[in-house]
Amino acid sequence: MTVRVGVIGTGMIGQDHIRRITQVLSGGAVVAVTDVDAGRAKQVAGRLPGATVHPTGRELIGDSGVDAVLVTSWAATHEEHVLAAISAGKPVFCEKPLATSEEACLRIIDAEMATGRRLVQVGFMRRYDAAYNALKEVLDDGGIGIPLLMHCAHRNPSVPPYGFTTDMMLIDSAVHEIDLVRWLYGEEVVATSILRPRRSARAGDDLQDPLIVLLEMASGVLVDVEVFVNAAYGYDIRGEIVGESGTVTLADGEPVTAKRDGRRSGRVPADWRERFGRAFDAEFRDWLRAVAARTSTGPSAWDGYAAAAVTESCLEALRTGTRTTVSLRERPNYYATAQRSSRDW
Amino acid sequence: MTVRVGVIGTGMIGQDHIRRITQVLSGGAVVAVTDVDAGRAKQVAGRLPGATVHPTGRELIGDSGVDAVLVTSWAATHEEHVLAAISAGKPVFCEKPLATSEEACLRIIDAEMATGRRLVQVGFMRRYDAAYNALKEVLDDGGIGIPLLMHCAHRNPSVPPYGFTTDMMLIDSAVHEIDLVRWLYGEEVVATSILRPRRSARAGDDLQDPLIVLLEMASGVLVDVEVFVNAAYGYDIRGEIVGESGTVTLADGEPVTAKRDGRRSGRVPADWRERFGRAFDAEFRDWLRAVAARTSTGPSAWDGYAAAAVTESCLEALRTGTRTTVSLRERPNYYATAQRSSRDW
């Protein structure tokens, strides 16, 4: 079965996912697109034989030729499109964030639960990364014992000098680690704090870059996340779990090492595409298969809600300079079903 | 365009490529199969909606619904099927070896040249491996200078205790490095020798395991290849190019490292699937795209011929215990077109 996908939002990310579905993976086709910029939607559709251009997301979702919906539009519109897809009973993949407030996420959860099905997947692609899955395997195998703490770093080479705010370091970057530690440890984040190291002169005047996010898990596991968006030297994602008997660490996975001029050296990824391109492929392969099988295996609406709540706590911690607790609705059994095992990867 | 593929030979390798075309990659479909074991062919077809089972390769090739042919049958049958596909003007992907003798390879070359098109691709998948491409990039960028020598190792954890011969270490294993060095250096192998280290007690009585193959390139670059098919500890493919100004080496690309019990450790691949699974995906993605575009970008019939000739030289060197020169037909301009760039990967 080929899953016929309708895409809402044909910007850079949307186009990349369209390329993925149509040129890389089996099992899917893009049959409809829409965008606030109708010209861009039309242009993108022009490269997709037989694809329809819809004036709005609502009409695209209503198109009977569309089996499943991909939301890659502006974050503020996510809630509307996801609710509409749920309402139409169609599986929907929504890029992070699921919505821009906890309340909006809860509305989505309520709507989805009312259907009796799991229709929503949120785009936390790191769960599909080979290295993170190897990390989780070592943890789950018990070889390093019960986890006690974790050190993470999330480094981008640079961000635009204007318009990039410290809040965005939490909303766009730290959110990946927030989802990740929930997935790794199978438990919720209960409190957050923000630490402020010396600022880089490369950062714009108003940017607290780097910063450190502290995440306290329900079991007491403490996670420190360095977020550094003007790290200059490359795109570098680090993680080390410290357990009672040992540790496990993301390796520097350069494919080759060169020796010249007195140095032995390997390449650091240039950007997230180089580092996580294959994780995106795996994420969409998984989603297309799940849609075809009428199941749901990826990050859920609950995961989207929890990430939003923890992010909100981080923003509060940043504003107040104090440790901030996270308050979540009690997790419904509805979302207690087993997540995809790392072995499936 | 979806390339409609007919598969000749539905054994283990054939089934794996069928899975790849139908479940992993976009752009292809398997529409016909055949196998000497008709029951097996039928069983495999049963999992492929709409696929036809043909009694022979000849009839499969003649099927007008088949755009391109994949030959994964027993090596002795390759020549026949490849010639038939050429004769039908259809692109054909043939697993290594292209044929079981130099003469047979030359007949294929003559037939292909007579068509005025490049129809044949041979299954040397290492050219599509990310790490080997990174190696080639460093070499081609000039940073290590002109290459002078190369150290390789090809280690399998084990082979069956009976029926595996020393000749097979050359035909099945060393052939990968033979193709690889031709691709890396863009020149032919001109002589070969075999060295005999101490035999492993794990090897069957008649097996010279490990052995070392020496390959002399036209420019003088000397390549030593350790072939060790009962290496026990894992599947390990090593390579280091030594140039006038530096070296470049395949890294041990473990995704994570663990520390426990006084050791820091990472995983060695268990088998060729783990090590080269993604290279096979890239190889077939490339082939399907090339077929759709009516071009040819992968290892050619000439590459299949040259590999066969060098392998034959190695077998002679093994038999005689002496250095053996390789004599190749002069390379026709027909096969001088640029090979795919490593950047395309």
Add this chain to the structure above:
Amino acid sequence: MTVRVGVIGTGMIGQDHIRRITQVLSGGAVVAVTDVDAGRAKQVAGRLPGATVHPTGRELIGDSGVDAVLVTSWAATHEEHVLAAISAGKPVFCEKPLATSEEACLRIIDAEMATGRRLVQVGFMRRYDAAYNALKEVLDDGGIGIPLLMHCAHRNPSVPPYGFTTDMMLIDSAVHEIDLVRWLYGEEVVATSILRPRRSARAGDDLQDPLIVLLEMASGVLVDVEVFVNAAYGYDIRGEIVGESGTVTLADGEPVTAKRDGRRSGRVPADWRERFGRAFDAEFRDWLRAVAARTSTGPSAWDGYAAAAVTESCLEALRTGTRTTVSLRERPNYYATAQRSSRDW
């Protein structure tokens, strides 16, 4: 010139340094010893041809045959012996801590300044470690830009189940990183905090193991130090400096890697002797040379005082659960002379 050393305290550490001076290094001799356990002092002296046993540190210091004093006795006695050595005008090497209170350290500083000479060296041996010196060289060369933050970990395999307190994790372990960051960055620590991750079940009931110490430097550089004294898997000292343009990290310096049973692995040091044995050698070589040359190049009484003050701040932060500022006396010019360059190592 051979420096004639008198040793106060012939316990495990004292004996190890005696071995170092007499059997490993040139330039020194141990001519006198004393210990609260007179029998032990006598026993140790029995292995040192011509060495005198003194009943007290005071008499040993007064011995005209003693050029320089090594204090490796119980911490509570350090102040008395160091002051006596200063009073006698003799160079004194005192194992950490310099004294058990800030006030005591200040008395030592005042006494030393009154002599007009630098007589005191404190045993912070990490400044003599090859890897830390390489780290400092990269930092000082400017290649990674201005430092912004640092991640450290200090992991011991285990501590005795009884009698080891959380305070000792700061006094005995974290103090090394406290001195180190002062040396690396050439500035003082201005505030400290303690974070409490999930406790290891291997730790005694009253032990907060692991814990994280946060050190804020005068320039804003933020250092997080994981202290984990029951890490089980080995002795592991980690450090990564993050600068405006890059990072530099202590490597896992295993001398060989083995591949077997599907793993590639290297050794983690078993204990501090394996990890820092050569740093102790370098430290004493440096001290003996400085004494012979009537100069002073190592960690000073001021360094001992500052480390004591920061440690006291950490203890307060542990007790109160809040960020605690460090208040230091203004640094006298007397201690502003250049420290040994890392190049001297």
Add this chain to the structure above:
Amino acid sequence: MTVRVGVIGTGMIGQDHIRRITQVLSGGAVVAVTDVDAGRAKQVAGRLPGATVHPTGRELIGDSGVDAVLVTSWAATHEEHVLAAISAGKPVFCEKPLATSEEACLRIIDAEMATGRRLVQVGFMRRYDAAYNALKEVLDDGGIGIPLLMHCAHRNPSVPPYGFTTDMMLIDSAVHEIDLVRWLYGEEVVATSILRPRRSARAGDDLQDPLIVLLEMASGVLVDVEVFVNAAYGYDIRGEIVGESGTVTLADGEPVTAKRDGRRSGRVPADWRERFGRAFDAEFRDWLRAVAARTSTGPSAWDGYAAAAVTESCLEALRTGTRTTVSLRERPNYYATAQRSSRDW
């Protein structure tokens, strides 16, 4: 006891060992020197309080104040000085080569055996290198099984453009690996061959640089040694032992890794001093202790003889272009005593 050493030959190497004995290590003193350049000898002695300058090696050896002799003069004079020391019943450390012909080495062996003592140690310092000892430990522990083959590389950044011959690549460089494999495997080399890769344009016209030496051990273990003396990028010594169950490899032991400009990198040693400085220290510490204890633990006259014989075989193989067997005198029981264990290091 302080060993009073007389040094014959005060050139660069001699001066470095004098520095080692007088300024780095305990247990030794340099009390006498001589050199063909009397002025240089006098100058060196000027920095050694109380040291005597002798006009000839013979007189230095006869000096009753000299306990042991260090020969670091020109190779052609080694035999004479070593025989004189043996004749005087004094321990002698001779830098490689022991002598410039097999016959000369045998004369030394005969002379030493006649004394009934082991007086001669040859300067093969790699046996004292920490990494090679770790390699040997893994091998001896049996974890990788019986050794089958070994890959080595011996790379110097450069040699002088004139006057450096291909023979010297064997006599000065390959000789280290020749001794090493004898020590690692506890058996003799029985045959040698030379392979000729493409020459580097950095090499002088008459230099076969790089070349590959093949060493066949008595048990069948095959060792390939790349010798490359104009490798440009640094001083790099590689080694990998392949056994029946696994492998063990010299690690790239950089102390720190830096990340900047898109690369992760570590330092390659600049020269043999940086790589083997500590091995020289350990070698002389061992020798001084052995002399003081009237024992002998290091590489013996037999080792010097065997290395000379294998080197001679390599030179013959280079001249003739063929595999050349090594013929050694039968090893006397006199030299069968256990060599120093790697654990002593």
